[in-house]
Amino acid sequence: MGxxxxxxxxxxxKEELRELTGILIVENTGGIEADEFVNTVExxxxxxxxxxxxxxxxxxxxxxxxxxxxxxxxDKIFETIPLNEIPLVALVAILTITANHKHLLFKRNEFYDxxxxxxxxxxxxxxxxxxxYDLK
Numbered sequence: 453m454g455x456x457x458x459x460x461x462x463x464x465x466k467e468e469l470r471e472l473t474g475i476l477i478v479e480n481t482g483g484i485e486a487d488e489f490v491n492t493v494e495x496x497x498x499x500x501x502x503x504x505x506x507x508x509x510x511x512x513x514x515x516x517x518x519x520x521x522x523x524x525x526x527d528k529i530f531e532t533i534p535l536n537e538i539p540l541v542a543l544v545a546i547l548t549i550t551a552n553h554k555h556l557l558f559k560r561n562e563f564y565d566x567x568x569x570x571x572x573x574x575x576x577x578x579x580x581x582x583x584x585y586d587l588k
Contacts, residue, residue, distance in 0.1 A: 483524065483525050483528040485517070485522065485525045485528075486525045486526075486528030486529045486531075486532060487528075487532065489513055489525070489529055490529060490532050490533050490534075492509065493506065493509065493510065493533065493538060493542065494534065494537060494538070496509060497537065497538055497539060497542075503539060503541060503542075506539070506542055507541070507542065507545050510542055510545050510546060510549070511545065511549055514526060514529075514546065514549045514550065515549060518549075518550075518553055523553065523556045523557055526550060526553075526557055526560075527557055527558055527559040527560075528559075529546070530546075530557070530559035530560055530562065530563035531559055533546070533563075535566055535567065535570065540567075540570055540571060540574055543567045543570070544567065544571065544583055544584075544587075546563075547560075547563070547564060547567060547584075547587045548587060551586065551587050561588075564587065564588055568584060568588075571583055571584055
């Protein structure tokens with residue numbers, strides 16, 4: 453994650469980060485916090501970071517958004533996270549940590565509907581049902 457920290461610290465510009473990593477730093481797509489979250493998840497993934505670090509980041513940050521009642525930020529994450537670029541386990545993690553608050557998240561059902569077929573493609577019917585159990 454060295455390049456990302458260089459960007460956060462202001463040592464390299466977002467254009468330089470894009471040139472070095474191929475990652476586009478998104479701005480003003482409906483919430484700076486959501487954009488920063490999605491960008492960081494993409495950077496974790498692009499740098500081949502261990503899944504555990506990625507999951508720790510997801511759980512920690514979404515838990516903070518929930519604690520701060522920033523459900524609009526989570527809804528923006530649901531809208532902007534690139535499903536084809538993020539590990540499936542991370543997408544299921546987002547569904548898992550938001551399951552108890554689904555009644556407050558307007559975009560969660562739409563996000564679930566996009567993730568569900570991806571899970572069913574990758575896993576057996578039994579495994580998919582276990583992974584998605586009680587997440588709808």
